Amino acid sequence: MDGVTAPRKAPGMGARLVFLMALALTVWIGQLSFSANLAQACHARQWPMRATCSQAGDAASVGPAGAEWDRLRQRVAANPGDGLAMAGMARYAGLPASATGIDGATLLSEVAQAAPQRTEVLQQLAMQALTQRDWAAAVPRLIRLSTGHADAEATRALARLAVLSGSDPALLQVLRATPPQRPDWVERVVTAMRTEKLPFLPALPWLGGLVASGAIKPATALVVVGALKAEGHWLDAHAVWLQAWRQPLDLIHNGDFERDFVPQAFDWTFTDANPATQGALMDRIGFRERGQVLRLRFTGKPLRSPLLTHDLFLPVGRYRLHSDVQATGVWGGGLHWELVCVGAGRTLARSGPLAQADRTWTTITADLEVPAGCQAATLALVARSGAEARAGATGELLLDRVRLARLEEAQAGGV
DSSP, rough: TTTTOOOOOOHHHHHHHHHHHHHHHHHHOOOHHHHHHHHHHHHHOSOHHHHHHHHGGTSSSTTTTTTHHHHHHHHHHHTTTTHHHHHHHHTTSSSSSHHHOOOOHHHHHHHHHHHHHHHHHHHHHHHHHHHTTOOHHHHHHHHHHHHHSSHHHHHHHHHHHHHTTTTHHHHHHHEEEEEEESSTTTHHHHHHHHTTTTOSGGGGGHHHHHHTOSSHHHHHHHHHHHHHHTTHHHHHHHHHHHHHHTTTOSSSSTTTOSOOTTTTSSEEEEEEEOOTTTSEEEEEEEOOOGGGEEEEESSOOOOOOSEEEEEEEEOOEEEEEEEEEEEEEEEEOOEEEEEEEETTOOEEEEOOOOOOOOOOOOEEEEEEOOOOOOOOOEEOOOOOSSHHHHOOEEEEEEEEEEEEEEETTTTTOOO
């Protein structure tokens, strides 16, 4: 009709409805797009967590494994390349499948494909292999953790495996087949064995082979020697000592004092105390045609007896001790060589006094006998009595060419 206009709808109402519908549609399309992309990634095996593919729909729910697990799973769902989150998920591999929705072995397998070098992943893989006694898998993973990730617990685990290898042939075979040239892993294990006070004798089938083949550093071999001696296994310690040198040795090693001393082995040992309180100061000096000799400078202060020792491993038999001595100045004169059986504490022989010789070299000799059951012995330079040790001495004593010679029955004199 003329003059009559059609009624209009309230302004803005329809626009708001259209906006809300469009927003819902956008969210729905986005969800469909994510699900489609995730499904496509799962189908193409481009998604590292296949178990997550089947559970992505309920990732927002808090499951029995806790909110942290769900948060990590959501992070991986949103960013498949989040290696940190994947490594965090590895810590849950020990939980039952009812809590995480995925078997622990499967979880580790999936995470290891995406983040194989992460510390948490390697730790869980190593733990899994140890639980299954899968030494071929456990050992290289522990080595990688020890050397590449500075994982102290992995090093301690390797040290325990070294001890266990003495009674487990399969583990011993794996250790022997593992190259020792990887960065210092054997040295780390030996150090951990000492720190943890683990016995070295059970690990000797493995460590002894490394020493014999020259596959480890001489310093590491000497640590093994010292540890075996401390445990009382002198025969084994001496065998490793000979293998470490890889050459024939005299009955008294370094008796001419030409080499630096090797502590805690079959070499010379003396007290390294404060020089201000020592009764005898010792050092190696050059002496013309003799090369290096050992010098003892007496300060007048009380002596720590024995002043000097040398551990020996001697077969049963008769021997003659030779020692070149030069003494100068006024001194106590109450020093002598003494050979003591380590096990029984029995003195086997004692030399005459190392008396003043007025700057001339004198050879001191003494015959001795090593009985059965007393192959481990210590040669010691001692004061004649406690009173003389307390009184101290003055002057200077030079020692050189300390050696033992085995005697035939006809040559041997009195002991």
